[in-house]
Amino acid sequence: TVDVSYALSNSLSIGTATTIEINGEMMGAIRVSTILPLIDPSSGLRRIIWQVEESYVDLLAGRYVNITPW
Numbered sequence: 001t002v003d004v005s006y007a008l009s010n011s012l013s014i015g016t017a018t019t020i021e022i023n024g025e026m027m028g029a030i031r032v033s034t035i036l037p038l039i040d041p042s043s044g045l046r047r048i049i050w051q052v053e054e055s056y057v058d059l060l061a062g063r064y065v066n067i068t069p070w
Contacts, residue, residue, distance in 0.1 A: 002067060003045040009035065011070070012048060018070040020052075027065065028055035 004012075016032040034049035050067075 002048050002050065003040070003043070004048055006039050006044055006046055009046040009048060016070050017053070019068045020065040021068060022063070022065050026068075027057055029053040030067070 012032055012035060014032055014035065017029060019029050020027050029052075030050040031053050032048060033051040036047045036049070039046050
């Protein structure tokens with residue numbers, strides 16, 4: 001999951017695809033599977049759930065990654 005600003009979340013739709021990186025190295029491909037409708041009132045962020053489509057390495061749960069702009 002990734003929490004993104006409301007404005008940025010408006011540019012996403014189910015099926016939007018991009019890649020993930022760790023330390024500048026591409027690690028795999030991901031696709032939006034769920035966009036939660038609620039906006040967190042304290043942060044203004046919306047939660048986006050991504051599905052890993054293809055991974056070039058074993059990705060551990062809780063690992064921080066960078067998402068390439070879509």
